[in-house]
Amino acid sequence: MKKIAYLFAAFALTLVxxxxxxxxxxxxxxxxxKESVEEMTKDMTEAEKTEFGMAIMSVSxxxxxxxxxxxxxxxxAVLEALDGKTVEEIIEMSK
Incomplete structure (x- = not known):
């Protein structure tokens, strides 16, 4: 029974x-x-926002x-290239 509880806990932690x-x-x-970019940049510094904006522009x-x-x-193709990408992935794509 404990084994099942441990497996369930591990599964729940993985989902979280x-x-x-x-x-x-x-x-x-x-x-x-627009909404997803705003969400991604809400906690960024101005320098990070600028870097991210330039990366999006470069990839585009x-x-x-x-x-x-x-x-x-x-x-x-631009929308497809950016869809589902994180900040880090977009910056890497721009290099």
């Missing part, structure tokens, strides 16, 4: 720790993206340039 992951961008719509430009021949595809 997984839910505490870093916030990500929700690029499902313009409003969702790279992806848009790769799809320059088709503006609609370029916009979709």
């Amino acid at each position: 720790l997984t839910a505490c992951g870093a916030p990500t961008i929700d690029a499902s719509s313009e409003a969702a993206m 430009m790279k992806v848009a340039m790769e799809n320059m021949g088709n503006p609609e595809k370029a916009e979709e």
Whole structure:
């Protein structure tokens, strides 16, 4: 019986720790993206916000340039590239 209780406790702890992951961008719509970026940056310093903003701009430009021949595809590709990414992942992508 104790073994089952320990397994249940370990499972519950795993779920809690997984839910505490870093916030990500929700690029499902313009409003969702704006809201998720605001949530991600609310506790950042101005320098961190600037770095993150520049990283988003850099990734967006790279992806848009790769799809320059088709503006609609370029916009979709930018949203796809940013969707589900954390601050750290976006900064790394921009390098």
